[in-house]
Amino acid sequence: MYRPRPAEVAAGEDGVPRAVGGAAVEAVREDWLVEDRWWTPKPLQRRYFELALADGRNLVVFREPDDGGRWYEQRA
Amino acid sequence: MGPQRRGRIRASPDHRSPSAPSKQPAGKYVELHAHSAYSFLDGASLPAEIATTAAELGYEAFALTDHDNVCGAMEFAQACEGIGIRPISGAELTVTCDAPAALPFHLTLLVEDATGWHNLCRLLTEAHAGTRPRVDSDPLPPSVPLDSLLECNQGLICFSGCARDGAVAGNWERGEARRGESIARSLRASFGRERFRIELQRPLWRRDRARNRRLAELAERLGVATVATGNVHAHDRRRAELLDAFVAVRTHTTLEESEPERRGNSSSVLAPPEEMAARFADHPEAVAETVHMAERLRFDLRRDLGYRYPGSEDPEADGSLAEICRGRLELRYAGTRERPEAERRLQEELRVIRGLGLSGFFLLHFDLLELAREVAAEIRGPDSARRLLPPGRGRGSSVSSVVCYLTGLSHVDPVRAGLFLGRFLNDEIAEMPDIDLDFPRDIREKLIPRVHERYGRERAALVSAFACYRSRGAVRDLGKALGLPPGEIERVAGIVDMHSRGDEVERDIAEAIGAGRAASARWRCAARLAREAWGLPRHASQHPGGMVLSTRPLIDLCPVQPAAMEGRQIVQWDKDSCADAGFLKIDLLGLGMLSAVERCVESIADARGERIDLSRIPLDDPQTFEAIRAAETTGVFQIESRAQMQMLPRSRPETIDDVIVQVALVRPGPIQGGAVHPYLERRRRLREDPDYEVPYEHPSLEPILSDTLGAIVFQDQVIQVAMALAGFSAGEAEGLRRAMSRKRSEAALNAYGERFVAGAVDRGVDRTLAERVFDQVRGFSGFGFPKSHAAAFGLLAYQSTWLRVHYGPELLCALFNEQPMGFYPPDSLAHEAQRRGIEVRGVDANQSAVECTIESRPGEPAVRLGLGYVKGIAEEEARALVAERERGGGYRDLADLASRSGMGRDGLERLAWAGACRSLGVRGGKSARRDELWRLGIARGGRGTNGRDQAQLALPLGLPAPPDLRPLDSWERIVADYASTGITLGEHPIEVMRPDLEPDLAQSDELAVLPDRAEVRMAGLVVARQRPATAKGVVFMLLEDELGVANVIVPPPVYERCRLAVRTASFALVGGRLERHQEVINVVADSVERLAVPDHTAAAIRHIEPPAERETGRDGAVAERELAAVAPAAHSFGRRG
Secondary structure (H helix, E strand, O other), X not given: OOOOEEOOEEEXXXXXXXXXXXXXXXXXXXXXXXXXXXXXXXXXXXXXXXXXXXXXXXXXXXXXHHHOOOEEEEEO | OOOOOOOOOOOOOOOOOOOOOOOOOOOOOOEOOEOOHHHOOOOOOOHHHHHHHHHHHOOOEEEEEEEOOOOOXXXXXXXHOXXXXXXXXXXXXXXXXXXXXXXXXXXXXXXXXXXXXHHHHHHHHHHHHOOOOOOOOOOOOOOEEHHHHHHOOOOEEEEOOXXXXXXXXXXXXXXXXXXXXXXXXXXXXXXXXXXXXXXXXXXXXXXXXXXXXXXXXXXXXXXXXXXEEOOEOEOOOHHHHHHHHHHHHHOOOOOOOOOOOOOOOOOOEOOOHHHHHHHOOXXXXXXXXXXXXXXXXXXXXXXOOOOOOOOOOOOXXXXXXXXXXXXXXXXXXXXXXXXXXXHHHHHHHHHHHHHHOOHHHHHHHHHHHHHHHHHHHHHHOOOOHHHHOOOOEXXXXXXXXXHHHHHOOOOOOHHHHOOOOOOOOOOOOOOOOOEEEEEOHXXXXXXXXXXXHHHOOOOEEEEEEEEEOOHHHHHHHHHHHOOOOHHHXXXXXXXXOOOOOHHHHHHHHHHHHOHHHHOOHHHHHHHHHHHHHOOOEEEEEEEEEEEEEOOOOHHHOOOEEEOOOOOOEEEEEEHHHHHHOOOEEEEEEEOHHHHHHHHHHHHHHHHHOOOOOHHHOOOOOHHHHHHHHOOOOOOOOOOOOHHHHHHHHXXXXXXXXXXHHHHHHOOHHHHHOOXXXXXXXXXXXXXXXXXXXXXXXXXXXXXXXXXXXXXXXXXXXXXXXXXXXXXXXXXXXXXXXXHHHOOOOXXXXXXXXXXXXXXXXXXXXXXXXXXXXXXXXXXXXXXXXXXXXXXXXXXXXXXXXXXXXXXXXHHHHHHHHOOOOOOOOHHHHHHHHHHOOOOEEOOOOOOOOOOOEEEOOOOOOEEEOOHHHOOOOOHHHHHHHHHHHHHHOOOOOHHHHHHHOOOOHHHHHHHHHOOOOHHHOOOOOOOHHHHHHHHHHHHOOOOOOOOOOOOOOOOOOOOOOXXXXXXXXXXXXXXXHHXXXXXXXXXXXXXXXXXXXXXXXXXXXXXXXXXXXXXXXXEEEEEEEEOOXXXXXXXXXXXXXXXXXXXXXXXXXXXXXXXXXXXXXXXXXXXXXXXXXXXXXXXXXXXXXXXXXXXXXXXXXXXXXXXXXXXXXXXXXXXXXXXXXXXXXXXXXXXXX
16 A cells, blocks of 8 residues: 555656646655665665645655666655 | 666655755755765765765865764865865764663764864764674674763764764654654754754655654754754665665675665765755755854864874983983994994984974883884793793884884884884884884784773774675675575685775686676676675774874773773774874784794793793894795795795895895895896896996995895885985975875876976986986885884794704794795695604694694604694694593593593594594504594593483403504595694695596606606695785696695686686696796696596495584595695685775
């Protein structure tokens, strides 16, 4: 149930989400970076944003640059 | 990052409202919290790398704040010179508070003024004071109680600490919010609102924004400002991985296991100021505060340290020094023809010393030497033959000073030896003159703690030396962090050349474990990490003997911490940083050869009743010079190395002055400066034609370079050349010498080059010529001896050769007892001595002392190996065995030895295996060692089930005769010898192998009669291998067979092809071409193979074997591997530093 789902994110030039699934981003509550397992054949690099959306939802989205820049969302 | 990842995610700016990103103007952020590699395994860049990158990124000021030390502070300050960055000093201090179960936390301290620096040094000294409760284990983590910091806060600015472990943020993280706030209130009260700041960081963790908001609120409640910091740990992205790996190394885990301790991303890599400002877009006031803070942090280590050397405050010092020197001049020079010159020089030196205010400094040295004299008298005892020797000897440039000669700092008469003073003392020196003193090891060991006592632990400390990562250690540490199999790691570590550069590691890995494994993701990482780690400091240790003395408490100037050795303490700066600080440094160096000649003199007195005063031996002994010219110098000081031996038959020294040049010639400076060949060639021409005129680049150089036939051999000649040809002042020339001798001054050297050429052209010297001479000077680049140093070393080289020629057994014995030292392993020293007819006797329970000794009867003096040479026998056990023998008489038989010696079963077995029970066995001969082991099995009872000795002593009953055991064959005996003492005294291994080798191999003695360029194949034990940095990839090997040694030159293409054999074979088969140049013979290899050893004995060895092998269990390995495992390791040289 925690599995990330693909998300439709519109990001600005700076890479910061402006809207998710059509809902505008009200505020970036947190943003963080995870880089790990670089010593394995499957390194991990993720940029996370915890967002408050205009529709009242709170959620976390992330993207992996090695994954074609696709966005995913998971529960906040 | 994995190699497959190319893009870099930059930390994006903070956005509370994505539509309105706030921006800071560029250049408005100063980094006030950064770690270098001197945070030991918590920092991955050298201070200079940080400084250079920070300058490139546009920082105007930058603070280095390593964990609990300022080891890199001076290096950082110096690296900032001339690149537009203002260095700020500080440290991240670990602090404890006495609340129950409270964990230590971090605070960031920055130095505002000199008082702040003193306080920081005192705090860091206190932090380390209790870190070495046990001398034989790793130090405890340093920390200071909060109360000390609250007291010692003047001149310091305090930030509340990092996001994870900071006083406030860290305590919040741990759920101790109230404690965090109460510490912050205490700090606010002590430091005041002007000097306390709440520190905000953006490690790009999930709770960054919430934490910073909370911190900002606290700051507001406390009425103090916030400040942003980057907590930088590396200067470049490539080092971020290394930081992760270092966490695993530090916590003795793997990367997987260290996940909770790791940072989780690369945000601690140095980023441009604009990017840092953007990260804190929510807190522009914290960013602005970095700039305000930096404005206040004006303390500059390069300028404000305020060190004064000891004695500089004594108004009587000038008079006292002059008085001592005049008195001694009367004694030393009375009635000599040097007297007027000595007086003239004394006047001149005293004038310079007075002018520089250095009289107190010399008095202090005088005092120190008197202390050394006391210590020497205690150690040597009143009756020792050693009492005639001076307690130590000067080396280095101080030997050129007549004041040093008169105060006893040097034993070389500089007037008679014609030594040039300039480098040591001149009117404009910028740096304290160095005084180097060599002591026999035992005297030095006692002297160092005595100096601590005499001058006070607050005023005397040793200089630091930082152990830096080399390839082997890096592979071991980082391989373990990556969770690679220990067997593979050791295989790789085994072949990684000690001195190989980081870029060679990849190839080494492939050779050790195969290309397939080497290409695995983890091994590729290991290679990359090892390359990045190369040269980074790993931990602090003590310099061999550099001591800093100070009138003011040292702990006001540089933190002092306990060294690993009991009773010693070190300052947190290495010798370069100490020199930059202008500290008075005395090098008390332990010199193995000095100890060896002292022991030798003593055993000559014991064995032959002859008292030798080495200061009075003839300096023109024909036999000694014959030996030197024939390179019969194995074991003597300096001129025993392969390179020296190759040169001696060509340079053919005839006087002590020639030996002095010789000692200085085989150094990287003269070699790279192109001095060697012209010198040798001109000597040859002069021998053939006494009227030959030595050519000089310029007439002005003739008086300077005449001793060395126009070549630049000594370091002081560089100074003199610069003065004569380019018109440099003494101070400028000394600056040039310094620039050449230090690692961080390429730019400075270039600047001197321009001035040199310009100065020479001004004086009418042709520009091309001036450039050519400067090229020689640059090639010299510092790694050369000053003449004075060469004079001290040359004399010791001569003295030790004289001892070798006239008292061979005694010198050999002394060398055995002073190991490790010199170029050759003891096994080779023994073989060489045997070849010249010196008898070396094996270890014997009824004859051997603990150390090696001279047995003067029967016959010629012979060397007896000591019990201490038997591996695995504790010194106390050996002492007890000897003491009991002296008390109760010789051991009658094995049972007697077993019951009286107090030696455990393990020790007895080791003795038997070493052949030390020969005189106790029923039968001699080749089965003796097996017999003894068999009987010992009975004498001491069985082994307990836990593998330990049974505690009860066996009764001294007669033992039954052993069954008919198969005798040890020659090969087994050699294996046993190498496994037990590291020295085999019977047949040479190659002699034993000979019947199984190709029939037409050359033996080493045939090389002398073979024609030049003859094809040759030979086999030998690899005694030494050397890959000098100056030889452009050429490797030199020394092969020993039953008749002598042969030099092998391995050219780079052959090395590339046969690398593994060249680097790891214990026995090698070399094919190549003989090359004869004057008296020097080499084999230039075109192939090097590991020599296959016949394995017909392998099975038999396992029948009865020494304890070590039995315990580790063997897998039926072939004899070669067994021997390779125990054969004395060839000494490897080259590419140091």
